Amino acid sequence: MNRGPFIFLGMFAILAVSWTVVLYKPTQQTGRLAAVYDEAQGGVLPRGTNGAAEQGKALYQELGCIACHTQQVRVASGFDLERGWGSRQSVARDYIDQTPALVGNTRLGPDLTNVGLRRPDADWHLAHFYNPQIASKGSNMPAFPYLFETREIVGEPSARALKLPGTFAPKDGFEVVPTRKAEALAAYMTSLKVDYDLAEAPKSKDAMAEELAVALESAK
Numbered sequence: 001m002n003r004g005p006f007i008f009l010g011m012f013a014i015l016a017v018s019w020t021v022v023l024y025k026p027t028q029q030t031g032r033l034a035a036v037y038d039e040a041q042g043g044v045l046p047r048g049t050n051g052a053a054e055q056g057k058a059l060y061q062e063l064g065c066i067a068c069h070t071q072q073v074r075v076a077s078g079f080d081l082e083r084g085w086g087s088r089q090s091v092a093r094d095y096i097d098q099t100p101a102l103v104g105n106t107r108l109g110p111d112l113t114n115v116g117l118r119r120p121d122a123d124w125h126l127a128h129f130y131n132p133q134i135a136s137k138g139s140n141m142p143a144f145p146y147l148f149e150t151r152e153i154v155g156e157p158s159a160r161a162l163k164l165p166g167t168f169a170p171k172d173g174f175e176v177v178p179t180r181k182a183e184a185l186a187a188y189m190t191s192l193k194v195d196y197d198l199a200e201a202p203k204s205k206d207a208m209a210e211e212l213a214v215a216l217e218s219a220k
């Protein structure tokens with residue numbers, strides 16, 4: 001018996017099913033997501049990255065930060081909300097302006113979706129890039145001293161020089177100054193914040209508390 005047509009049909013079915021599940025369905029669900037405009041939350045959402053933060057994002061890719069950090073608050077599996085990594089779950093629309101989206105899949109370090117809310121101080125990030133041991137002793141995160149210039153102080157010390165404690169400080173008469181790259185990376189870190197709600201996203205704890213307060217108030 002000639003089995004050719006069956007083999008052909010079988011292969012065709014396998015290809016058709018994989019194409020539907022892997023390409024067609026996801027594209028249909030998320031391919032046409034657009035930004036939304038919400039005046040109450042300050043305009044276009046998600047807010048997008050620009051300027052120095054955009055350059056910092058390129059560096060984040062170049063330096064391989066994604067090997068240890070995710071940018072995705074997960075709720076179904078894990079304790080991301082309890083860890084203070086966000087107030088709501090990340091949804092597809094949060095990423096529409098990012099090419100590529102730096103979601104990541106390994107968490108040797110904390111999730112960075114909202115690091116700009118947790119740590120809004122760019123100087124903290126600069127010192128942390130220079131040497132993570134300053135802020136967290138025993139940290140596994142590598143130091144990035146090549147993003148800084150250690151130079152002799154000539155005349156006035158630079159206003160941008162890092163304030164480094166004790167043994168981390170350079171020799172007398174020297175200062176550690178962040179390069180443009182370090183500044184851009186710090187700007188990217190402080191720009192990372194999901195401080196808005198989206199209709200399709202499960203409600204944030206804050207939003208729920210606010211609704212409850214309003215409901216209680218009107219029930220009085």
Ligand code: HEC
Nearest residue numbers: 063064065067068108109110115132136139140141142189
């Ligand atoms: C080898 C893994 C590793 C790599 C690579 C790495 N990190 Fe980290 N990172 C960590 C760990 C572990 C911590 C937690 C301890 C600490 O604060 O240093 C951390 C903490 C942080 C924090 C503080 C987060 C918080 O909630 O306090 C920031 C910001 C950060 N990393 C940014 C970066 C950036 C930017 C890069 C790339 C230039 C990078 N990391 C590369 C492991 C890594």
